[in-house]
Amino acid sequence: MSTFAPVFVDCILYRMAKNKLVVPFLKWVGGKRQLMPEIRRMLPKGVANHPYYEPFIGGGALFFELQPKRAIINDYNEELINVYTVIRDNPNELIEDLKRHKNTAEYFYEIRAIDRQPLFSNLTKIERASRIIYLNKTCYNGLYRVNNAGEFNSPFGKYKNPNIVNEPVIKAVSKYLNSPQIQISNGDYELILRDIPTNSFVYLDPPYYPISESSNFTGYVQGGWDEGDQLRLRDVCDRLNDNGIKFLLSNSASDFIREIYSDYNIHIVQANRFVNSNSSRRGQVDEFLICNYE
Numbered sequence: 001m002s003t004f005a006p007v008f009v010d011c012i013l014y015r016m017a018k019n020k021l022v023v024p025f026l027k028w029v030g031g032k033r034q035l036m037p038e039i040r041r042m043l044p045k046g047v048a049n050h051p052y053y054e055p056f057i058g059g060g061a062l063f064f065e066l067q068p069k070r071a072i073i074n075d076y077n078e079e080l081i082n083v084y085t086v087i088r089d090n091p092n093e094l095i096e097d098l099k100r101h102k103n104t105a106e107y108f109y110e111i112r113a114i115d116r117q118p119l120f121s122n123l124t125k126i127e128r129a130s131r132i133i134y135l136n137k138t139c140y141n142g143l144y145r146v147n148n149a150g151e152f153n154s155p156f157g158k159y160k161n162p163n164i165v166n167e168p169v170i171k172a173v174s175k176y177l178n179s180p181q182i183q184i185s186n187g188d189y190e191l192i193l194r195d196i197p198t199n200s201f202v203y204l205d206p207p208y209y210p211i212s213e214s215s216n217f218t219g220y221v222q223g224g225w226d227e228g229d230q231l232r233l234r235d236v237c238d239r240l241n242d243n244g245i246k247f248l249l250s251n252s253a254s255d256f257i258r259e260i261y262s263d264y265n266i267h268i269v270q271a272n273r274f275v276n277s278n279s280s281r282r283g284q285v286d287e288f289l290i291c292n293y294e
Contacts, residue, residue, distance in 0.1 A: 018067050021172035025087065026080075026133065027142035028059030032205065032250065035287075036065055038269045042289055044201060044246055051200040055189030057084070062203055067176060074185040074192045079132050080144070081186035086129035088177035088184065091170050097130040098165045101138075108138055108156045115151050137162040190236055202240060202247040206233055209252045211285075227256065234260045241292045253286035261290045 024033065032039060039062060044050075052068035054060070057075045075081050086094050101107070111131055114120050123131070136144055139154035147153045177184070185192050193202065207225040230251075240247050241264075251257045253268055267289045 019172050019176065021168050022064050022067055022176045023169060023173075024059040024061055024064055025166065025169055025173055026059050026083065026136045026144070029143050029145070032059075032061040035250075035269055035271055036061065038267075039248070039250075039289065040065070042248060042267065042291060044293060047201045051197050053193060053196060053200055053202045054205070055192055055202070056205045056207075057081075058205060062205075064173070064176075069179070070181040072183045072185060072192050074187065074189060076186070076188065078186055079128060081184060082125055083129040083132050084177065084184050086125055087170055087174050090126050091174035093126050094129055094133075095165060095167050095170055097126055098133060101130070101134040101164055103138055103159070103162060103164070105156045105158070108135070111135060112139075112152050112154075134164055137164045190232075193236060193240065196245065198244050200245050202245060204233065204237070204247060204249040206230075206249075206251065208250075208287075209254050209257050211252050211254050230257070231260060237261075237264075237292070246293045247291065249288075249290040251288050251290065253288050257288055257290075261288075264290050264292050265294070266290050 043066075048066045048068045050068075050070075052063070052066065052071040053073075054063050054071070055074045057063060057073040058080070060073065063071065063073055073084070101111070112135060114123070114131065132144070135152055135154070136142055138157055138159060139152075140157040141154070142157065143154055145152070145154045176182070189204075189206075196202075207229075209225075209227075209230050233249075237247055237249060249261070251261075258266060268286050269289055270284050271287050272284055
């Protein structure tokens with residue numbers, strides 16, 4: 001786990017055409033690709049030309065949509081951040097390792113079980129990243145999920161032809177992540193938001209506050225989130241606001257979230273969600289987009 005003070009080198013900024021192949025390489029719970037039109041409408045003008053911070057990067061839908069020139073991305077999930085760093089540093093080796101995987105149930109459960117064995121600690125960072133991408137592409141609903149012991153526990157998805165080796169995307173994302181002012185961090189979100197420039201933009205997509213017991217899905221990081229974690233995040237947002245830093249926050253449309261962010265602008269958007277132990281509660285749900293600017 002690494003932490004560091006954010007440092008951006010002064011440079012002349014210019015807009016380059018976005019690379020259409022720079023897109024999320026993992027399907028992540030609560031992913032924002034479907035909400036991108038609503039999110040884009042709420043972004044400050046010229047946001048991609050300002051220092052960009054995303055402390056809960058997940059699948060990185062907004063990050064890859066904007067392709068900012070200066071950014072720090074972070075996540076507490078060590079396995080997720082390892083995938084980002086391997087794609088940046090070892091794309092060709094990763095692609096070759098991905099080619100060895102098989103789309104069978106027997107093989108899937110063998111690979112899934114590795115994190116329950118001493119063998120897991122002997123995997124190289126490339127093998128770990130390859131394993132996560134493989135499991136994400138072949139597991140049910142394509143969702144990264146771990147149990148309380150930190151073990152991957154999504155079942156096999158039975159897909160006929162999953163795109164396990166997306167070579168063009170991996171190479172394009174690698175090139176972008178190698179940009180000199182893109183930094184990747186693995187640690188507590190609050191650390192990367194300390195002493196950041198006042199012209200920064202922060203997008204926060206934390207584990208959502210559950211609107212019901214069956215919707216409480218925080219299984220992409222061991223331990224989950226509770227009300228205390230949500231209140232701590234609200235306090236961080238208050239500090240950003242006090243320092244004149246613009247932020248946009250996603251969360252569930254719950255009374256609790258509405259109450260603790262009552263001092264800010266709250267917008268309701270609709271999203272399709274399919275992660276709920278109660279199948280009758282899957283589908284279109286309301287979510288909040290919360291910001292501290294007009």
